[in-house]
Amino acid sequence: MASNEQKTAYGWKLESSYAELPDIFYTKLNPWPVRSPKLVIFNDGLAAELGLNSEELKTEEGTAMLAGNRVPEGAEPLAQAYAGHQFGGFTMLGDGRAVLLGEQITPGGSRLDIQLKGSGRTPYSRGGDGRAALGPMLREFIISEAMHALGIPTTRSLAVVATGEEVARETYLPGAVLTRVAASHLRFGTFQFAAYKGGTEERKALADYAIRRHYPELESVDNPYIALLEAVAQRHASLVAKWQLVGFVHGVMNTDNMTISGETIDYGPCAFIDTYDPATVFSSIDQQGRYAFGNQPQIAGWNLARFAETLLPLLADEQDKAVKIAQSVLKEYIESYYANWLAGMRSKLGLFNVEAEDESLIGGLLELMHEHGADFTNMFRALTLGRPEETALAGRKAFNEWHEKWQARLDRQEEGRDAAVELMKASNPNVIPLNHRVEEALTAAVEHNDFTVMERLLAALSAPYSYSAEQNPYTQPPADPDNPYVTFCGT
Ligand SMILES: Nc1ncnc2c1ncn2[C@@H]1O[C@H](COP(=O)(O)OP(=O)(O)OP(=O)(O)O)[C@@H](O)[C@H]1O
Numbered sequence: 201m202a203s204n205e206q207k208t209a210y211g212w213k214l215e216s217s218y219a220e221l222p223d224i225f226y227t228k229l230n231p232w233p234v235r236s237p238k239l240v241i242f243n244d245g246l247a248a249e250l251g252l253n254s255e256e257l258k259t260e261e262g263t264a265m266l267a268g269n270r271v272p273e274g275a276e277p278l279a280q281a282y283a284g285h286q287f288g289g290f291t292m293l294g295d296g297r298a299v300l301l302g303e304q305i306t307p308g309g310s311r312l313d314i315q316l317k318g319s320g321r322t323p324y325s326r327g328g329d330g331r332a333a334l335g336p337m338l339r340e341f342i343i344s345e346a347m348h349a350l351g352i353p354t355t356r357s358l359a360v361v362a363t364g365e366e367v368a369r370e371t372y373l374p375g376a377v378l379t380r381v382a383a384s385h386l387r388f389g390t391f392q393f394a395a396y397k398g399g400t401e402e403r404k405a406l407a408d409y410a411i412r413r414h415y416p417e418l419e420s421v422d423n424p425y426i427a428l429l430e431a432v433a434q435r436h437a438s439l440v441a442k443w444q445l446v447g448f449v450h451g452v453m454n455t456d457n458m459t460i461s462g463e464t465i466d467y468g469p470c471a472f473i474d475t476y477d478p479a480t481v482f483s484s485i486d487q488q489g490r491y492a493f494g495n496q497p498q499i500a501g502w503n504l505a506r507f508a509e510t511l512l513p514l515l516a517d518e519q520d521k522a523v524k525i526a527q528s529v530l531k532e533y534i535e536s537y538y539a540n541w542l543a544g545m546r547s548k549l550g551l552f553n554v555e556a557e558d559e560s561l562i563g564g565l566l567e568l569m570h571e572h573g574a575d576f577t578n579m580f581r582a583l584t585l586g587r588p589e590e591t592a593l594a595g596r597k598a599f600n601e602w603h604e605k606w607q608a609r610l611d612r613q614e615e616g617r618d619a620a621v622e623l624m625k626a627s628n629p630n631v632i633p634l635n636h637r638v639e640e641a642l643t644a645a646v647e648h649n650d651f652t653v654m655e656r657l658l659a660a661l662s663a664p665y666s667y668s669a670e671q672n673p674y675t676q677p678p679a680d681p682d683n684p685y686v687t688f689c690g691t
């Protein structure tokens with residue numbers, strides 16, 4: 201693998217294993233410079249994990265690197281090719297506004313992609329300008345870091361640089377470049393690209409690379425491609441269950457927005473639900489509710505099926521046999537998703553063991569929450585804190601009956617009440633990025649050049665299960681729960 205042995209003053213230790221794939225998979229090019237880069241937010245904790253020198257990167261020269269005006273030593277920037285099913289239709293895509301600088305080898309020995317998003321046009325830009333607006337990039341920063349703190353696999357955000365240039369959307373908006381960090385940017389769509397553009401050779405090269413990079417333990421198994429499909433399916437069974445357990449709506453679950461590593465990627469029109477309603481959507485282009493909160497497990501399964509199709513020639517010699525294998529993996533995905541979700545819901549209610557009536561206990565609560573528009577996060581927080589009287593369901597006969605049943609169920613456990621409360625605290629976040637607080641932070645930053653509101657919000661979101669008193673202001677639901685407050689989620 202091409203390597204840059206010498207660590208620089210900035211701490212860069214960049215390699216470029218992706219560039220060893222057949223050259224249909226990428227186009228080498230540098231990011232396009234921007235007019236007057238200004239660093240507006242920087243993630244010191246992540247920089248330390250990456251072995252990067254925060255102080256150096258915050259200087260003018262360092263900021264120039266995070267803006268794409270200067271290429272770090274050892275970087276071999278490239279735009280990645282991929283395809284995708286978007287809202288059901290197949291398209292050739294690729295990084296139309298991003299470049300991969302390389303893979304940072306961290307002090308802990310991990311290999312993590314460093315990508316600039318909003319870095320200018322590429323051969324995959326189609327009609328786009330290659331740029332990104334400040335509001336949405338700050339939004340990606342906040343939500344991805346909140347997801348990480350919640351314990352949910354995700355790409356991360358190192359920095360946002362304002363470009364000093366405007367981008368034309370519905371109006372003119374300030375532009376920005378986000379430095380995104382990921383286990384890799386291999387997407388289901390990367391495999392779709394290989395299947396569409398390449399032969400068996402390219403498909404195999406990509407699958408081998410994905411295995412080496414994310415599932416090295418599978419290299420020696422009998423058919424590593426079946427094992428790859430199973431492993432990716434299992435990671436998504438776990439990932440999507442985690443989304444459902446905190447009320448996260450991804451919003452654009454197209455195959456180009458799902459990763460081989462099992463990390464959440466692309467924080468476009470995403471948001472956390474306030475009131476519990478499986479039909480909740482945040483994307484204005486999702487008129488059919490394809491990516492509604494309650495549909496996510498099925499849509500991930502649909503996307504996995506598209507991924508499986510790209511692997512068919514590698515799964516077995518005969519097509520029939522390959523299809524059967526893929527079908528059985530997809531069936532396991534659904535079962536495994538449900539098992540993960542059920543286990544997570546038990547934890548949210550402080551239940552350690554399994555009882556036959558648990559599914560109806562959990563389902564009964566969710567039905568009541570849906571019927572009466574209960575806030576998802578606050579409901580579980582109130583139950584955790586033993587304050588059912590603070591919920592939207594307080595005083596309702598059906599809820600009182602449910603509550604008694606739940607209390608009796610808790611009393612039947614040997615672990616005791618204190619342990620149940622600890623389990624609930626570890627499973628029910630005290631604070632999530634409430635949409636109205638995110639909007640408030642973005643308005644201050646984008647419209648008033650005040651980043652302190654965002655800094656305080658990030659601090660509150662950094663330890664969501666700590667139940668610390670400083671988080672209290674960030675737990676209040678919006679005054680108007682019918683307003684989804686997601687105006688900065690464009691592009
Ligand atoms: N302003 C733009 N200029 C050029 N290409 C763009 C632009 N916005 C989006 N694209 C491209 O359109 C495709 C789909 O867009 P999507 O909103 O999923 O991407 P994104 O938010 O840029 O990317 P990512 O998935 O990397 O977070 C991607 O290939 C993306 O690179």
Ligand SMILES: [Mg+2]
Binds near residue numbers: 456457466
């Ligand atoms: Mg995308």
